Amino acid sequence: MSEEILINFTPMETRVAVIENGMPQEIYIERAERRGIVGNIYKGKVVRVLPGMQAAFVDIGLERAAFIHVDELPLPDDFAANGKGTLAINRLLREGQSLVVQVTKDPIGTKGARLTTHLSIPSRYLVYMSGNEHIGISQRIEDADERDRLRGLVEAVVAGLDRETTGGFILRTVSEGVCEAELSQDVQFLCRLWDTIEEKIKSLSAPSCIYEDLPLNMRALRDMAHSGIERIRIDSKETFQKSIDFASALVPEIDTVLEYYPGERPIFDLYNIEEEIQKALGRKVELKSGGYLIFDQTEAMTTVDINTGAYVGHRNLEETIFKTNLEAATAIGRQLRLRNLGGIIIIDFIDMVDEDHQRQVLRTLERVLEKDHVKCKVTGVSELGLVEMTRKRTRESLEHVLCESCEHCQGRGSIKTPETVCYEIFREILRQHRAYDTESYLVLAAEAVVDMLLDEASDHVAELEAFIGKTIRFQTETMYSPEQFDVVLK
Template sequence: MGEEILINFTPMETRVAVIENGMPQEIYVERTARRGIVGNIYKGKVVRVLPGMQAAFVEIGLERAAFIHVEDVVAQGELPEDKSSLSISHVLKEGQSLVVQVTKDPIGTKGARLTTHLSIPSRYLVYMPGSSHVGVSQRIEDPEERDRLRSILQASIASEEEGQEPAGFILRTVAEGASENELIADVKFLKRLWQAVQEKTKKAKVPSAVYEDLPLNMRALRDMTQAGIERVRIDSRETFQKAQEFSQALVPEIADRLEYYPGERPIFDLYNVEDEMQKALGRKVDLKSGGYLIFDQTEAMTTVDVNTGAFVGHRNLEETIFKTNLEAATAIGRQLRLRNLGGIIIIDFIDMELEEHQRQVLRTLERVLEKDHAKCKVTGVSDLGLVEMTRKRTRESLEHILCEPCSQCQGRGTIKTPETVCYEIFREILRQHRAYDTDTYLVLAAAPVVDYLLDDASDHVAELESFIKKTIRFQVEAMYSPEQFDVVLR
C-alpha cells in the first residue's frame, strides 16, 4: 500500500494526516485563531540589544518580543573567523527597523526565533534574496541528477539582466526529476513574489507582517506531496476546489491525485487517525510484543523509556530484550513524527550485552529516521547506555497544540496526597495559634482532604485540639483544588 494524505477542514481548524502503509505517520493541526508563524516575514523594530548574549529582541507585533542572534543577522560570508570579535552592538541599534523572518514559533515561554537571512519556498525551490549560493537537498543522492539541477539553476541565474539583485536557490528534494521548464517557471514565480514582498515592505508600518506562509492545507500540497503520494483526500468541497486551483498553478503533477471525500464516515476515522491522535497524547505506547514505551516531554528535553512489560516469549532474556528494542526503535521513529517532538531526545533502551545487538538497534532507529522530513541527528550511545539524538523543532508539538497544563498540578503530573495537605493544615493551625488569639479555627478544603481529616486523621485532630485548647471545624469547598486550603479564625 502506498502513501496518501488526508485533509480534514473546518472553518476553525485544519488537520492533515500523512498515511504510509495504512498507518498514520504524521499529524498536523492548525487552528485558524492561532496559526503558526514560521516562514512569515515581518518589518520589525529592535527594542533591546543584549551584548552579553550576542543577541537582540525585536518587536514584530506578537505578545512577546522575538529573539535574534548575531549569527542570524550577519551574512555567512561576512562572519569573521574569530566569532568572539563580532559584537551584536556593532550590527544592530535599538530603535532601528529590521526585516526579519520567523524560523521557530513561540514555544512555551520562549519568544519566536528570527533571522535576517530570508528564504521563500515554492514547489521545487527555496529562494534566498541577496545570496548567490545554489544548493541541492542532501536527499537527492544521484550525482548526475544533482549536477543537472544545479546547472539549470546556474544558467537561469547567469541569464539575469544586469542590475537585478543577486539571488540564491536551494533545490528541494521534490525537484528530483523535474524538467527544466518546471524549474524555470518556479524561478519566475519566486522572483515575482519577492518583488511584491519588497513593494509591501517599503509601505509597511512597524511592526507588521509583509509575507505570510500558506495555510496548512496548501502547505501540505506544496511540501508533502512527494513522488510516492498516491492520492490526497479532502473532506471539504470548497477546500478541494481551492486545492485544485492551487495545484494547477503550482503543483500540476498532483492535480489528478486530488480527491473530494464525501463519505459518511469522518475522514479521520479512516486508518484510525482519530484513535492514533488520542494515543499520541498519552505517555504510554504499547508494543505488539507486550513491551511498552513511556514518553515524557519536559521543557529541556523529551525522554523515552523502553520496557519489556509482559514480553517473555523468546528462548532467553538477551533475545527477548533485543527483539523488544528493535520493535521499540521502529515505534519511536514513528512516534517522534506523529507527536512532532523536537529538540533533545534521550532514549533509554533496555540494556543489551552484545555489541552487535546494540549496533543493529541503533541502525534500525537511524533507518526509520531517514524517512523523517525533520532533520534528525543520532549522536550514538552515551556511557550510561542512553541513545542521545536531536530532531529539528520548528513548530509546537501535537501535545502543546492540543493540550494545556493541568490546572490541578500546574503541569507537574502529580498532586499532593490528602495526607500531605492535612499535615500542612496542622502546621498552619499551629503557626496561627502562636500569632493570634481565637476560640475556633475553620478549615476550608477540598472534599478528599476534609474526608481524610475526619476519618484517618481524626485522632491527630483531637490531639491538636487538646494541645492548643481550641476547637477546629471543617468545611468542604467544592471549588477548591486538591492542594488548596484556608484556615480562618472565628
C-alpha cells in the first residue's frame, strides 16, 4: 500500500492530508486563531466542585471552564485500597485549589475541554508518564520477542540515567525495530522536557499554560510519519526548512522522504482533496454500485443509514443487499477517518437474512477500522439489527471545524415552508386584532412568503380581511430569513 502525506501551509491555516493508494483517508485542519489544545498542560484553578457528578470545573484560562472527573484525579495513598468509586471528589478537591492538568479533549460545541491529572508527553518513539515508573508497549506491536527487546532496552536506558525519579514510558507503535541509541535519545529528551515543565509548575500562577503541544505540521511528522511513508510533500519553503530541522533532531529516518512542493498547481488539487472535503461535508455518500450512505451527526451520536439506491443487482435481492452492505462497510471506515467522527456511532445496514452475510459484513467493518489510528470499538449487532460502535473523540469533526449552524434553521437542517409561515402570519394578525384597535396591518416578510400571500393564499387573505374588517398590505424585506416576519399596526 502506497502512502504519502501532503502538508498545505498558510499563515492563517495548516492542512494535512494522509493519502493511501491515491485516495485521501484523513484530513486535519488547524487554524492559527483556533488551535487545538489536546495535549497542552495547564496550571488551573478549581472553580466549582460537583459532588453529585463526582466532577469539578477548572479554570485554565479559556472562555469556558474545563471539566475533570474523579477518575482522572490521583488518589492519596491511604485511599488507594478503597477504589475510586468510594472516594468523594470533595475530599480530593476544593474550590480555589491549584491543579496541574492536561487536556484530553478539545472544547466541542457547548462542552468545555476534558482534563486529566495523569500527565503524559509524547516524543517520536515514546510517551513519558509522570507519577509512575511503569514501562508499557503499544498493543499494535504484536511480536512477543520484539516487545521483550524494546522493554529491555528502555529499562537499560532508564537504569543508566543519573536521576532519582524518571517517570514511566510507553513505547509507541513506530518504535518497532528501532535501536537502543534512538530510544536513549528520546528518553533523555523527554526527561529534559519534563524538568522544564516542573520548573514552570513551581514558578507560574494559576491559570496559566505550562506546556503547549506542537503545531499540526510538526505533529504530522512526529505522529503520522512511519517507515511505510513514501513521500511527505510540503508546499511552503519556510515550513519545509523547519521540518528538515525538526526531523534531523527528532525523526531522522524521514529526512529522505521530505520534499518541497513548488508546483503552480495547489498541492491539495493533486488528489482532488478539495473535492473530497466538500463531499465529506455532505450527508450523502455515493457508492460505486449505485447505493449510498446517509450520515447524520447530532449532539449525542452519529447515525449512518445504508440504501441500495439505483443498485438492483444481477441475481437476487439478498445478494444485492449483501454486496451493498460490504461496499458500505469499507466506505464507512474511510468516511469516519475523513470526517473525524467520534463518540457513539450507530450503523443501520440493510437487513440481511443470512447470518453468514451478517458476520462477513461485520468482519469487513472491523478489518477496515484496524487501519484507523484512533481507537475504535465495535460492540456487535443489536436486537434491532443495528451495528453499535464507538470511536474515540479528542478533536472536533471536520464539519465542526469548517462549518457553523445555519442562521435560518438554527441547526435543524430544515426550514418552515412559505405556506407554514403564511398561516403563522394569519394567526398573528388575529392575535393583534383581538388585542389592539388599528385601521390596517402591514406584513413584512421574505419574498417567497409575500409571493405566496399575494398569489396562492390570496383567497385566504381576502377572507381574513372580511372577517376582521381591516386592510392587510404586504412588503418584501430582502434581509429577512425565510421564517422571519413582522406584523406592523398602521
